[in-house]
Amino acid sequence: MTVPSNDSKSSFGRWIGFAIIVISLYVTWQIRQILLILFMAIVLANALDILVETIRRRGIKRGIAILITIVVLLLSLVGLFGIIIPSFLGQFQQLVNLVPRGINQLTTNINQLITRLDPDLVAVLPTVDQVIAQLQPILQQIASRGLNIFYSSLGTLLSSILLIALTLMLLANPVPYRNCLIRLFPAFYRQRVDEILKMCNQALRGWLKEITFDMSLMTLFSLIGLSIFGIPLALTQAILTGILTFIPNIGIGLSVIPPLAIALLEEPWKPPAVILLYFYCYLAIQKLDNNPRFAKLSTYPAVLLPGFILLGQLFFGTIFGILGLFLAVPLLIVSQIWLKEVLIKDVLNKWE
Template structure:
């Protein structure tokens, strides 16, 4: 290897080292990019009606703040007062569900019950893991500017990206060689398109989940139906893990009345998620969201574990958009421009 190759290798290694050191700031920047990307599609919709971009941004920000304020004041805050009661009922319901298993194992072998961990023991074992992931992911909030100022920084970054996204986009593209800038621009357009599809699908999914969950729990006359539906909607922000966890509260609370009712809730929830999947695949995606990337559930689960390990709670929350962007870049750049064109003659040469 000559001097130029060694220089490039050292510069590349040093760049990866710097990126690793500032990875928490990069995940904060990526959060701002995702927020501004989602809001930018709303701004573009308003611009189609002839409204200038500045007024479109101002109108959208005002409307979003009003919606968020009303959500917290009239929906989330009143329901949050019922969360302690909800968690108490869930704990009692889980004890009710697990008690037949403990009684059965006691009849077989009293020592066998010691091998089955209790709910308190499971929480005690998972607490250090959750604390480490949360601390790692939120360390950027309390080690740089503090929590209030860092959230303010996140808001300012999102607004700056939203007001003039083209300037930042062109600045990023200029970091690449001239001959490759068109390919990078094309890959970024696809990332933007797929992110829009995924975020719109998530929005529709949450609305449908809340409506169906509240309707089903109300028909079954399960206590705290509205609060449970709100919790189920929030849990479904997390792919794979969220839908599984959302089964637990209604089943546990229903078991306090009759075990049969808990089984009915389980069956309804399975049908409920199958219905949502069919609505997404047959109605939402073909008619409303025509640009979505299909990711295997196992791949998303691995990405959640990977990004949570390196970036903490923010990495876990942003695992899906990060996976979408990485999969598009890998397909367009590594597979399309390198592997597909890497034939045997090129390799021998």
């Protein structure tokens, strides 16, 4: 009877490990929508936990602080859907009707400008229709995936209830869920995983504070500026600007389209004024974020390069659609920490 050698045993063990990794990746890909809901619940739970910790600093027990936070959240939702949303939807419908008119006016102005240029230069430059045709496949793919995820996950009442339930469970008692995740790793690495999870939690909280700060300022600044310029539907556009600020880089570009389109229907000085308004608002927020006085509020330990953010938005937007664009930065923050701590520090830096 032949006894298997140690080399054959180790080779068999490596193949088993490789097969487990492949199967795990396949299962993860198949349940990616569920994992996205779970990640959204983690982000929301972290956001609510910031309020819980703020209340606890006043000497209130965590259970009572969580109850107060839930009551505040419910009252905010009632006020949002009962007071703000109806008026917002009414003005938003007007905005939807005005923006195409402004875009048509912009197209007319561009065509008039093209007729005044050198014909040889015009032949080299791509037309507006060509640019739109090149962007259309990417936009359609992102939109279709966004709609699929919306209708298959967040579009149903059951999934919304699941998201809220997961958020409240993670907020009320996150330790058991954290321990379950840690136990998925080998015993010798569990302490290290716990450290990495703490880093991710700290980074997400810092980013949530920063993005809330930026969204509030962009809403306030755009509201004041658009009101001074006399741009119609200033409040609705300011709220929309604040929401889109959640998407770095791309959001500020998308948020300027509605006020710019409407400004094209007004006096000639208003379009450049709107562009300058949003440009200086963006610069002001960047300076405030880098100001040492706001360091505790606006900075977080995970530093993302702008190029990586754009690539991450394209990657997660292609996979998850609109929700991927909104959650691209927190997904990148968590991914960067895991890659840095596990792959670089624990594997590559110790690889001899």
